[in-house]
Amino acid sequence: MFSYNFKYELKQLLRSRWIQLLSIVLLLLFGFSTFNGIQKVEKRKKDITTAQEEVKENDAMMLKLLDSVERGLEVSASPWTIPTSPMAVGNYHPRVAAMEPQSMAFMATGQADLFTHYVKPTVSGDDFALNFTEMTSPVQLLFGSFDLAFVIVYLLPLLIIAFSYNVLSSEKESGSLRLLAAQPIGIQNWVLQKLGLRFFWLAVLVLIALTVVFLVHGINPFAQAAVYFGLLGIVLTYMLFWFALAFLINLWVGSSAKNAVALLGLWVVFVLLVPSVLNQMGNTLYPMPSRTLMINEMRSLKAEVTARQDEILDNYLRDHPEYALNDTTQTRSFWHRYMASQSLIKKELSPVVDAYEEQLQKQQDWVGRFKWISPAIIAQESLNQMAGTSTQDYESFRKQVIGFAASWREHFMPFLYNNQSFSQQDYPNLPKFVYTNTKTSVQNRVLLILGLSVLVYLIGILMYKRQTKNNLLAT
Amino acid sequence: MISKTFVKETKELLREGRVRIAVVIVLLLTGVAVWISARHYQNVNEQYEVAKTTERAVWDNQGEKNPHSAAHYGTYAFKPKYPLSLVDQGVDKFAGTSIFLEAHNRNEAQFSAAADQTALARFGDLTPDFILLFIIPLLIILLGYNSFTKEREMGTLTLLKSQGISNWKWLLGKWMALFLPVLVITTVLFLVAGLLLGNLSDFGVFSWSSLLMMYLVYLGYYIIFINIVLLISSKMKKSGISLVVSLCIWIIACLAAPKAASNIAENKHPYPTRQEFAANVLKDKKQGLDGHNPWSKETKLLEEEVLREYGVDSLHQLPFNFDGYRMQKSEEHEAEVYVKHYNYLKDQYAQQAKVYRGLAAISPYLPTRFLSMAIANTDYATHWDFADAAEEYRVATQKFLNDNFAVNSEYGNWSYQADADFWKGLPVFEYDPPELKTTLESNASNLMVMGGWLLGSFGLLLFTTKNF
Numbered sequence: 001m002f003s004y005n006f007k008y009e010l011k012q013l014l015r016s017r018w019i020q021l022l023s024i025v026l027l028l029l030f031g032f033s034t035f036n037g038i039q040k041v042e043k044r045k046k047d048i049t050t051a052q053e054e055v056k057e058n059d060a061m062m063l064k065l066l067d068s069v070e071r072g073l074e075v076s077a078s079p080w081t082i083p084t085s086p087m088a089v090g091n092y093h094p095r096v097a098a099m100e101p102q103s104m105a106f107m108a109t110g111q112a113d114l115f116t117h118y119v120k121p122t123v124s125g126d127d128f129a130l131n132f133t134e135m136t137s138p139v140q141l142l143f144g145s146f147d148l149a150f151v152i153v154y155l156l157p158l159l160i161i162a163f164s165y166n167v168l169s170s171e172k173e174s175g176s177l178r179l180l181a182a183q184p185i186g187i188q189n190w191v192l193q194k195l196g197l198r199f200f201w202l203a204v205l206v207l208i209a210l211t212v213v214f215l216v217h218g219i220n221p222f223a224q225a226a227v228y229f230g231l232l233g234i235v236l237t238y239m240l241f242w243f244a245l246a247f248l249i250n251l252w253v254g255s256s257a258k259n260a261v262a263l264l265g266l267w268v269v270f271v272l273l274v275p276s277v278l279n280q281m282g283n284t285l286y287p288m289p290s291r292t293l294m295i296n297e298m299r300s301l302k303a304e305v306t307a308r309q310d311e312i313l314d315n316y317l318r319d320h321p322e323y324a325l326n327d328t329t330q331t332r333s334f335w336h337r338y339m340a341s342q343s344l345i346k347k348e349l350s351p352v353v354d355a356y357e358e359q360l361q362k363q364q365d366w367v368g369r370f371k372w373i374s375p376a377i378i379a380q381e382s383l384n385q386m387a388g389t390s391t392q393d394y395e396s397f398r399k400q401v402i403g404f405a406a407s408w409r410e411h412f413m414p415f416l417y418n419n420q421s422f423s424q425q426d427y428p429n430l431p432k433f434v435y436t437n438t439k440t441s442v443q444n445r446v447l448l449i450l451g452l453s454v455l456v457y458l459i460g461i462l463m464y465k466r467q468t469k470n471n472l473l474a475t
Numbered sequence: 476m477i478s479k480t481f482v483k484e485t486k487e488l489l490r491e492g493r494v495r496i497a498v499v500i501v502l503l504l505t506g507v508a509v510w511i512s513a514r515h516y517q518n519v520n521e522q523y524e525v526a527k528t529t530e531r532a533v534w535d536n537q538g539e540k541n542p543h544s545a546a547h548y549g550t551y552a553f554k555p556k557y558p559l560s561l562v563d564q565g566v567d568k569f570a571g572t573s574i575f576l577e578a579h580n581r582n583e584a585q586f587s588a589a590a591d592q593t594a595l596a597r598f599g600d601l602t603p604d605f606i607l608l609f610i611i612p613l614l615i616i617l618l619g620y621n622s623f624t625k626e627r628e629m630g631t632l633t634l635l636k637s638q639g640i641s642n643w644k645w646l647l648g649k650w651m652a653l654f655l656p657v658l659v660i661t662t663v664l665f666l667v668a669g670l671l672l673g674n675l676s677d678f679g680v681f682s683w684s685s686l687l688m689m690y691l692v693y694l695g696y697y698i699i700f701i702n703i704v705l706l707i708s709s710k711m712k713k714s715g716i717s718l719v720v721s722l723c724i725w726i727i728a729c730l731a732a733p734k735a736a737s738n739i740a741e742n743k744h745p746y747p748t749r750q751e752f753a754a755n756v757l758k759d760k761k762q763g764l765d766g767h768n769p770w771s772k773e774t775k776l777l778e779e780e781v782l783r784e785y786g787v788d789s790l791h792q793l794p795f796n797f798d799g800y801r802m803q804k805s806e807e808h809e810a811e812v813y814v815k816h817y818n819y820l821k822d823q824y825a826q827q828a829k830v831y832r833g834l835a836a837i838s839p840y841l842p843t844r845f846l847s848m849a850i851a852n853t854d855y856a857t858h859w860d861f862a863d864a865a866e867e868y869r870v871a872t873q874k875f876l877n878d879n880f881a882v883n884s885e886y887g888n889w890s891y892q893a894d895a896d897f898w899k900g901l902p903v904f905e906y907d908p909p910e911l912k913t914t915l916e917s918n919a920s921n922l923m924v925m926g927g928w929l930l931g932s933f934g935l936l937l938f939t940t941k942n943f
Contacts, residue, residue, distance in 0.1 A: 032735070036735075039738070040738075043745065047748050047751070054754075078768070110594060111597070114569075117748075118748075119750065131583075131749060132590075133590050133749075134748065134749060135749045137740075137746065138566035138855055138858065139566055139737070139827070139831070141589065142565070142568075143733040143734055143736065144734050146731065150734060154730060155730075256715050257493070257621065257714060257718065260719075261497070264613070265500070272609070273504075276599050276601045276605075277601055279596050280600065290525075291573070291585075291586040291591075293526075295551070295575075296533065299533070299548075356591065364593050377598075380594070381594065384594055390594055
């Protein structure tokens with residue numbers, strides 16, 4: 001029976017041009033979305049390279065200036081920008097702290113359009129005031145991006161629905177169901193075989209289309225085998241979930257039109273409603289503290305700190321006796337007081353700043369706890385993580401930059417408090433920022449979607465057992 | 476004959492379960508969406524009021540201080556929410572809500588809600604505009620996809636033809652039957668919204684004419700969808716295929732086209748990155764007067780000019796404090812630099828807007844979305860308008876402070892402190908969004924695109940059903 005089914009199904013799909021149509025649609029969608037993703041990644045790379053080139057040029061100028069100063073020549077630059085002063089180097093020659101795109105970053109835009117990919121922290125200024133959002137038109141953020149993740153999470157289920165909503169009902173409507181009932185196969189097995197075959201063919205098409213598109217765009221999927229197979233795992237299990245739903249609906253609901261409506265309703269629920277409701281509930285349960293109140297607090301603290309600058313500097317030097325010892329001149333300028341005050345402000349404000357991170361973490365945990373309600377969330381999250389554009393990635397980048405900002409500042413402190421000039425020999429020792437990726441593995445998520453699909457399938461079987469064959473045939 | 480078709484179709488729709496279930500679901504979702512939005516608004520509005528009064532108090536009570544220190548201390552402009560944002564939230568989530576106004580720098584609005592949320596926020600929100608823009612068109616498809624195909628499938632087409640009914644009358648009857656439930660749902664929704672908004676006291680000025688305009692825009696949008704769905708239904712042989720084709724149109728119009736448009740727009744007319752933008756501004760600023768640098772070439776030029784104008788030979792003899800004067804002049808130069816760079820951003824966006832309008836040819840969703848946001852004062856243009864108003868206020872504030880510094884102290888006297896009462900003299904920042912008329916004028920192209928869609932879809936529907 002299975003082989004008959006297989007042959008018949010393939011013939012039918014080819015004759016009704018489903019396979020041809022799906023191949024073209026998939027190639028177009030995957031091609032266009034991959035193209036978009038690659039464009040974005042290239043712009044990102046270009047921006048970072050430009051910024052780094054600029055730093056290189058600036059550094060060359062700085063070294064030249066240093067050379068002139070060290071040889072006792074007169075220089076034309078403004079006195080406070082001459083790089084013998086460590087604070088001038090720290091402020092006017094910042095390094096680029098950049099987050100290079102990962103190899104498969106084109107797959108999902110994720111949060112990449114919202115956040116910036118490089119910042120240049122300086123010794124002055126506040127870490128929490130570093131702006132990590134990117135300058136984008138909010139209309140673009142509202143509409144989102146036509147990326148591979150969009151095609152997979154939003155559009156692929158719709159293709160599956162169009163492909164499978166009437167597997168059983170069309171037989172009923174054309175009257176061939178009664179003939180089928182006479183065959184030695186249970187209806188549910190027959191539907192399962194039919195949907196299974198359709199899943200098989202669609203999976204084959206998706207695999208081929210994805211690989212072809214990658215190769216055409218010059219991406220070798222096997223060079224990043226782990227990510228590529230992770231992607232395939234997510235796509236296949238996600239497809240399986242929607243086929244399982246189609247199985248359930250086909251057995252449970254009656255006519256073609258009703259099936260289509262029910263499946264569409266489920267699509268709206270899983271892809272649009274559950275994510276937005278979960279997000280809104282997360283926001284309500286763990287609301288972000290008011291940003292304006294944070295600013296008020298910061299401002300009053302700063303006013304207070306400015307009033308006691310001298311005292312703060314004394315305390316700071318008491319905590320760091322090495323500075324007081326090594327310096328013979330004991331000169332104290334604006335910068336000495338400023339840096340000591342800044343380190344105090346940072347310490348005192350850290351609980352306020354941490355509150356945001358904690359709340360975001362709680363929201364993230366909340367989503368993590370309930371994401372199994374919608375496979376769309378799991379699929380989107382996994383794709384974002386594989387692409388390195390998830391919220392966690394940007395959060396980790398932010399933390400690494402703030403860490404780097406601290407070490408950048410720390411690097412100049414001995415120079416400042418020892419009243420030591422910055423020289424050409426010190427240049428190679430300047431700290432450099434290296435971004436380390438967060439490690440991700442999607443195995444658990446693949447298993448989770450698989451589990452959900454099996455659950456839906458079992459519900460389908462149970463539902464069917466409750467109905468009798470007569471019910472199905474009598475219309 | 477029109478009325479008979481209409482009555483029969485309406486009865487059929489009423490009897491069918493899918494209509495009842497679908498309508499109930501839509502109403503339920505809307506209820507939840509309105510409830511969530513209303514809660515959100517109350518929160519935001521309360522925070523806005525608190526922030527506004529606190530910030531003003533901070534400003535008023537800064538005590539004796541040098542005016543330029545106060546200028547660096549700065550103040551904040553907060554973006555208010557408008558009544559119709561309850562219906563359409565627009566880009567509010569992605570645009571910042573507060574702007575720091577300080578000396579020398581024009582700051583971007585910061586702290587957008589989306590940046591403080593998880594990636595789930597990018598899936599969209601359950602808000603009334605989501606129902607109006609996405610779900611009701613879906614409802615139209617569900618109600619109308621088999622309007623004509625069922626006559627073929629049930630074999631009633633032959634019977635109908637023998638009745639001698641003309642095609643356009645038949646069509647009009649079907650059209651009206653599909654339009655009626657949509658009209659009822661939309662009218663109820665907007666009436667409820669109007670009553671709700673009219674009764675909320677802390678929602679600012681609410682105008683019925685804006686709501687009416689919005690209602691008309693959405694009705695136009697739905698009429699376009701009805702035309703498309705009926706057109707497809709009349710051309711297809713099977714209900715199933717008609718449903719699938721209509722859905723494809725929905726996906727393309729509401730989901731795919733906006734995203735594709737955003738990708739194309741960004742590719743063709745990109746914004747600079749934040750760092751690039753800041754670097755460009757800095758470069759231009761350096762080429763002019765720096766208020767904090769009394770030794771620069773530009774300062775010397777300004778000094779000579781002022782001395783010549785007043786016919787004195789030292790800065791001490793001027794009737795005002797030259798430090799304050801220089802600060803003000805440099806402020807004016809910096810403001811010009813910002814105008815230039817922000818105009819560049821606006822130009823880029825104007826180019827992007829053209830891409831969106833171009834793609835509106837395949838998506839009636841796009842002009843509707845832009846019109847709806849514009850009327851609700853939650854669009855990008857309103858955000859620009861607010862940011863510009865804040866900038867204008869910032870420049871005026873700087874003048875207010877620098878003038879006080881220049882008039883009341885002598886050259887070189889940086890220890891001068893203004894009275895504690897002086898700060899209260901600064902006018903409060905008030906911002907009024909553009910009026911409905913201005914909004915419509917600036918969105919004339921979107922209105923025209925929508926008009927084109929309406930006429931085009933009607934024309935196509937009538938023309939192609941002439942010979943059934």
